[in-house]
Amino acid sequence: MSIPKNTTNFALDVKRHSFSHILAAAVQEMFPEAQFGVGPVIENGCYYDFILPRTLIPEDLSLIEEKIKEMFERDLAFKKHEMGINEAITFFSSRNQPLKVELLTDLKIRGTTKLDEIESEIVSSGANTVTLYRLVDEQTGEVLFEDLCKGPHVTTIKELNGDEPGPNSPIIKDGKGLPIDYKLDKISGTYWRGDQKRNIQMQRIYALVFENDEVLGEFLYQRNEAKKRDHRVLGQQMKLFTISELVGAGLPLMQPKGMIIRKRLEDYLWQLHKNRGYSRVWTPHIAKVELYEASGHAAKFGDELFRVQGKEESFIMKPMNCPHHMQIFADNQFSYRDMPIRYFEPATVYRDEKSGQLSGLTRVRAITQDDGHLFCRINQIGEEVATIVKVIKEFYETMGMMTNYWVSLSIRGDDGKAYLGEDEVWKQAEKALEDAAKDNSLPYKKVEGEAAFYGPKLDFMFKDVLGREWQLATIQCDFNLPERFDLSFINESGEKERPLVIHRAISGSIERFMGILIEHFGGRFPFWLAPEQIRILTINDKVLDYVSQITAKIQNTQLELPLNHNDILYTVDSRAESLGKKIREAELEKVPVIFIVGPKDMEAGEVSVRVNGEEKKAKLEELSEFLKGV
Ligand SMILES: [Zn+2]
Ligand SMILES: [Zn+2]
Numbered sequence: 001m002s003i004p005k006n007t008t009n010f011a012l013d014v015k016r017h018s019f020s021h022i023l024a025a026a027v028q029e030m031f032p033e034a035q036f037g038v039g040p041v042i043e044n045g046c047y048y049d050f051i052l053p054r055t056l057i058p059e060d061l062s063l064i065e066e067k068i069k070e071m072f073e074r075d076l077a078f079k080k081h082e083m084g085i086n087e088a089i090t091f092f093s094s095r096n097q098p099l100k101v102e103l104l105t106d107l108k109i110r111g112t113t114k115l116d117e118i119e120s121e122i123v124s125s126g127a128n129t130v131t132l133y134r135l136v137d138e139q140t141g142e143v144l145f146e147d148l149c150k151g152p153h154v155t156t157i158k159e160l161n162g163d164e165p166g167p168n169s170p171i172i173k174d175g176k177g178l179p180i181d182y183k184l185d186k187i188s189g190t191y192w193r194g195d196q197k198r199n200i201q202m203q204r205i206y207a208l209v210f211e212n213d214e215v216l217g218e219f220l221y222q223r224n225e226a227k228k229r230d231h232r233v234l235g236q237q238m239k240l241f242t243i244s245e246l247v248g249a250g251l252p253l254m255q256p257k258g259m260i261i262r263k264r265l266e267d268y269l270w271q272l273h274k275n276r277g278y279s280r281v282w283t284p285h286i287a288k289v290e291l292y293e294a295s296g297h298a299a300k301f302g303d304e305l306f307r308v309q310g311k312e313e314s315f316i317m318k319p320m321n322c323p324h325h326m327q328i329f330a331d332n333q334f335s336y337r338d339m340p341i342r343y344f345e346p347a348t349v350y351r352d353e354k355s356g357q358l359s360g361l362t363r364v365r366a367i368t369q370d371d372g373h374l375f376c377r378i379n380q381i382g383e384e385v386a387t388i389v390k391v392i393k394e395f396y397e398t399m400g401m402m403t404n405y406w407v408s409l410s411i412r413g414d415d416g417k418a419y420l421g422e423d424e425v426w427k428q429a430e431k432a433l434e435d436a437a438k439d440n441s442l443p444y445k446k447v448e449g450e451a452a453f454y455g456p457k458l459d460f461m462f463k464d465v466l467g468r469e470w471q472l473a474t475i476q477c478d479f480n481l482p483e484r485f486d487l488s489f490i491n492e493s494g495e496k497e498r499p500l501v502i503h504r505a506i507s508g509s510i511e512r513f514m515g516i517l518i519e520h521f522g523g524r525f526p527f528w529l530a531p532e533q534i535r536i537l538t539i540n541d542k543v544l545d546y547v548s549q550i551t552a553k554i555q556n557t558q559l560e561l562p563l564n565h566n567d568i569l570y571t572v573d574s575r576a577e578s579l580g581k582k583i584r585e586a587e588l589e590k591v592p593v594i595f596i597v598g599p600k601d602m603e604a605g606e607v608s609v610r611v612n613g614e615e616k617k618a619k620l621e622e623l624s625e626f627l628k629g630v
Contacts, residue, residue, distance in 0.1 A: 012209075012210075012211060013041050014152055014153065014154060015154060015159075015160055015180050015209060016041045016045055016046045016180075016209040017039075017040075017041045017046060017152075017153065018078065018153040018154045018157075018160065019045075019046055019160065019180065019182060019207060019209045020039035020040070020041070020046040020047070020048050020207070021039070021078070021133065021135060021145060021147055021149070021153070022068055022071055022076075022135070022157065022160075023039070023046070023048050023064070023068065023184070023205060023207055024036055024039055024048045024050075024145060024147065025071065025135050025144045025145035026064050026067035026068045026071060027048070027050055027052075027064060027205070028144075028145055029067050029144075030060075030063065030064060030067060031050075031052050031053060033053055033096070034050050034051065034052055034053075035050065035051040035096065035097055035098060035099055036048070036049075036050060036097060036099060036100065036147070037049030037050065037051070037099050037192060037202055042206075044208050044209075044210070044219065045182070045185070045206065045207045045208040045209040045210075046206075046207055046209060047204050047205060047206045047207065048204070048205055048207075049190055049192070049202040049203070049204050050202060050203050050204075050205070051099070051192075051200070051201075051202055051203075052203055055203070056187045056203050056205070058187070060187075061184040061186075061187065061205070062184075064184060064205070065183075065184050068182070068184075071144070071157060072157060072160070072161050074137055074139070074157070075137060075138040075139050075156070075157075075158070076135055076136065076137055076138070076144065076156065076157040077135075077136050077138050077155060077156045077157070078133050078134070078135060078136075078151075078153040078154060078155060078156070078157075079133065079134045079135075079136050080131060080132075080133060080151065081131070081132040081133070081134055082129050082130075082131060082132075083129060083130055083131075083132055084128055084129055084130075085104055085107060085108045085128050085129065085130055086108075088104050088130050088132065088148065089101055089104045089105065089108070092104065092148070095146075099192060099200075100148050103148065104130065104148070107130070130148060131148075131149065131150050131151065132146055132147065132148055132149070133146070133147055133149045133151060133153060134146050135157075138156075160180045180209055180210065180211065180212070181209075181210055181211075181212055181213040181215070181216040182207055182208060182209045182210075182216070183207070183208045183216060183220070184205060184206070184207050184208075185206040185207060185208045186205075186206050187203060187204065187205055187206075188203075188204045188206070189201060189202070189203060189204070190202050190203070190204045208220075222466050222467065222468075225466055225522075226466055226468075226519065228522065229466075229518070229519040229520075229522045229523070230519065231360055231361060231362070231514075231515040231516075231518035231519050232359070232360040232361075234518050234519075234522070234523040235258070235360065235361070235515075235518060237523075238257065238523055238531075238589070238590070239255045239257055239258075240254075240255055240257050240258035240261065240514075240518065240531070241253060241254050241255055241258040241361065241514075242255055243360070248365070249355055249358040249365075250353060250355070250358035250363065250364040250365035250366070251364065251365055251366050252360070252361055252364060252366075252511060256531075257531035257532070258514070258531070260531040260569065261514060261517075261525065261529055261531055262510055262514060264528065264529050264563060265507065265510055265513070265514070265517075265529070266346050266370070266510065267563055267565070268395070268398070268562060268563045269346065269370045269395070269506055269507065270344065270346075271563060271564065272391045272394055272395060272506070273342075273344050273372070273391065276342075276387050276390075276391070277340070277342050277387075278342040278343070278344040278372060278374075279341075279342065279343055279344065280343075280344055280345065281325065281328055281343045281344070281345050282345060282347075283318070283321060283324035283325070283328075283345065283347060284318075284324075285317060285318060285348065285350070286308055286315040286316065286317055286318065287315060287316060287318055287323070287324065288313055288314070288315055288316075289307075289313075289314045289315065289316055291316075291323050291324075291327075292305070292316050292319070292323060294323070294484055294485065295320075295322065295323035295326070295481060295484060295485070296480070296484060297319055297320055297323065298316070301319045301351065303352065304319065304351045304352050304353070305317070305319055305351075305352065306350050306351075306352050317349075317350035318347075318349050318350065319349050319350060319351050320349055321345060321347045321349060321369065321371045321373075322371075322373060322478075322481055322501070322503060323481070323485075325343050325345070325371075325373040326373075326481055326482075326485040326487060326501075327485070328343060329341060329343075329373075329375055329487055329499075330485055330486075330487055333489075333490065334375075334489040334490070335489060335490045335491075336377070336489060336490065336491045336492055336497070338489065339375065339376055339377055339380065339489055339499065340374050340375060340376035340377075340380050340384055340499075341374065341375040341376075341499075342372065342373075342374040342375075343372060343373050343374070344370075344371075344372045345371050345372070346368055346369070346370045346371065346510060347368065347369060347371050348366050348367065348368045349366075349367055349368075349369060350365060350366050351365060351367070352365060353365055360515055361511040361512060361514050361515035361518075362511075362512045362515040362516070364511055364512075366511075367509040367510075367511050367512065368509055368510040368511060369505050369508070369509050369510075370505055370506050370507050370508075370509075370510060371503075371505060372503075372504050372505070373501055373502070373503055373504075374501070374502045374504070375482070375487070375489075375499040375500075375501055376499060376500060376502065377497070377499065377500070378425060378428050378429065378432070378500060381428075381429060381432035381433070381436070381477065381500070381502070382432045382435055382436050382439075384502055385432065385433060385436035385458070385475055385502070386436055386439065386440060388475050388502075388504050388506075389436065389440045389442065389475075390440075391506055392460060392473045392506055393440075394562075395473075395506050395507070396460075396462055396472075396473075398562045399517065399520070400465070400520075401462040401463065401464065401520070402462075403463065404463045404467075405443070405460060405461060405462045405463065406443045406444065406445065406460075406461050407437060407442045407443060407444040407445070407458050407459065407460050407461070408444070408445055408447050408450065408458070408459045408461065409433055409434060409437055409444045409445065409446045409447065409456070409457075409458055410447050410450035410451045410452075410456060410457045410458075410459060411430045411433075411446060411447070411448055411450070411451050411456045412426060412430070412448070412449070412451050412456070413448035413449025413450075413451075414448075414449075415449045417449065417453065418453060419451065419453055419454075420453055420454050420479060420480045420483070421454070421455065421479035421480070421483075422479075425479060425500075426455075426456070426479075429455060429456050429477045429479075429500070430456045433456055433457070433458055433475075433477065434446070436458075437458065442458075444458070452476060452478075453480070454476075454477075454478045454479055454480035454481070455476060455477035455478045455479050455480070455500070456476075456477055457474060457475060457476035457477065458474070458475045458476075459471055459473075459474050460472055460473035460474065464516060464519065464520040465520050465521075465522075466519070466520075470508075470516055471508070472506075472507060472508040472513065472516075473504075473505060473506050473507070473508065474503070474504065474505050474508070475502060475503075475504045476502065476503040476504070477500060477501075477502055478500065478501040478502070478503060479500055481501050482498050482499055482500060482501055483498065487499055487501075517529075523590050524590045524592070525590070525592065526592070527592045527593060527630045528559065528561070528562060528563050530569075530590075530591065530592045531569065532569055532570070532571055532589070532591050533568050533569045533570060533591070533592060533593060534554065534568065534569070534570035534571075534591070534592075534593045534594070534595060534627075535570065535571050535572075535573055535586045535591045535593075535594050535595070536550060536551070536570060536571070536572045536573065536595040536597060537573050537579060537582045537583065537586065537594060537595065537596050537597065538572070538573070538574045538597050538598075539579055539596070539597065539598035539599065540598070540599070541574065542599055542602075543597045543598060543599060543601070543602050544574060546597060546601075546602040547572060547574070547597055549620060550595065550597065550607060550620065550623065551570065551572070553620065553623040553624060554568050554570055554623070554627070555568070556624065557623070557624040557627050557628070558624075559627070559628065560628065561628075568627065573585075573586070579596065583596070583610070587613075592611065592612070592630070593609065593610070593611055593627075593630055594609070594610040594611075595607050595608070595609055596608040596609075596610065605619060605620045605621070606618065606619055606620065607620060607623065609626070611630060
């Protein structure tokens with residue numbers, strides 16, 4: 001393998017790569033008859049493929065780890081060695097390494113070993129020589145392992161063990177001499193060179209390799225948490241949504257509880273817009289092919305479009321809402337006094353993604369954008385963007401995702417890419433976005449060459465509670481669509497003037513955002529968003545009349561934050577089960593607020609409340625106030 005020098009963490013990749021040879025050496029020690037495939041660096045570590053005399057079991061991993069540990073105790077160095085191809089073929093034949101021989105033969109005949117990405121440049125591309133690396137014990141001179149490899153590697157194993165890199169080490173510049181920490185992660189079956197037909201079965205050992213034990217520990221913790229929080233699992237357990245084979249993959253169905261969350265998100269998004277000059281619009285799910293030919297989307301989305309053949313005309317399931325909104329604007333004679341015009345529509349769009357890529361709520365064929373388009377003059381960009389930024393900040397503050405976010409300001413590059421629109425207009429729009437970013441103290445990075453061909457944009461990256469980054473909100477200037485649809489308004493001189501369009505989405509897509517939220521909250525939604533907000537548990541039937549006084553109070557409570565509504569969702573569990581069982585069930589189902597009502601509470605005119613496992617008392621008279629403070 002070779003490691004490109006421009007990778008983000010070159011030193012770590014060198015360490016990970018070097019580790020793959022140590023792993024192979026340990027496996028060879030355990031199975032002297034092992035045959036070796038390849039061992040590339042991957043995300044979070046590396047793997048190595050082997051043909052072994054028996055199938056590995058999970059317990060083998062700790063035995064191999066033991067051997068690796070012993071190697072770390074020794075004075076081992078990576079020594080480079082050049083060899084002629086023919087000599088190398090003879091060498092690996094004599095060691096019974098047919099896979100290495102195959103690679104070398106390929107190199108000799110075809111000039112490359114490349115079959116796919118992973119196998120690229122396994123050996124030196126130099127004319128007739130190849131590079132071998134030997135893992136040598138500096139004390140005894142013993143050669144532990146030899147591999148066909150271009151490097152680079154650390155010079156000594158001690159570098160992986162905390163010692164400063166040696167003078168010839170490739171990581172001397174950026175290596176801090178920090179010890180790595182590693183863990184053999186899992187075993188899987190695979191085929192030599194991924195070729196099922198040849199049926200050469202191999203076993204792959206994955207290793208996690210990180211800078212130190214802290215990072216490794218953090219990775220393991222987060223992976224475990226992510227697994228527990230998987231929205232596909234929680235969505236099923238909590239009956240939030242359903243993927244039906246008959247309806248089709250990537251077309252999630254909202255169960256009643258999921259729909260409550262979805263509706264509240266939509267309502268909240270609309271609440272954030274309605275007093276900021278936005279108007280609701282609505283558009284159908286299909287439109288004539290001609291609309292998307294005019295907009296350019298027919299060409300852009302190509303075979304991702306769902307086509308619908310009517311009796312007389314051909315239609316397309318909309319892949320974007322923008323062209324529809326252009327038509328709504330076009331059917332008005334707006335003057336400069338009316339500008340900006342702002343439309344808002346949470347609308348479902350359809351894209352024929354490959355079935356293998358569909359998953360839960362995050363990779364789907366039907367996505368609902370909380371879409372909005374605004375039509376404005378170039379000198380209005382700043383103010384409009386500032387308003388959208390306020391909405392974005394308020395929304396993500398509520399979701400608890402405002403820590404560690406950053407914004408990509410995507411502008412033109414001089415990469416020869418064709419950009420649509422006049423140079424002067426671009427300059428003004430880029431400046432307006434950057435000014436808005438500065439004025440609103442957004443932590444932004446300017447990314448050249450990342451602008452869309454139709455205009456510059458701001459993309460917002462938020463982190464969830466596990467530190468995973470998601471590209472969610474976006475604000476995009478567009479000079480193209482107004483041109484294509486010949487949009488205009490009448491300016492101060494009574495002439496037609498072309499507006500520009502700003503596309504904006506706050507959550508990105510409601511389905512994907514719900515998937516992220518389920519994992520972010522681990523199913524424990526905040527009070528305002530929970531599909532069942534309160535469960536009332538009775539101790540016996542004598543309190544039932546009192547319970548109806550409580551529910552009347554709940555019904556009369558008007559909640560204010562963050563979403564205005566007077567529709568608190570509660571259930572009453574008056575089954576003749578033990579209180580302990582009822583509490584356990586309510587907690588398992590992640591109901592945020594649990595009321596416990598017994599005769600003593602009734603006498604005292606109180607309710608016992610559990611919020612996040614904490615016990616409190618609330619007076620019946622003050623129940624509304626209490627709920628506003630939850
Ligand atoms: Zn190597
Ligand atoms: Zn749009």
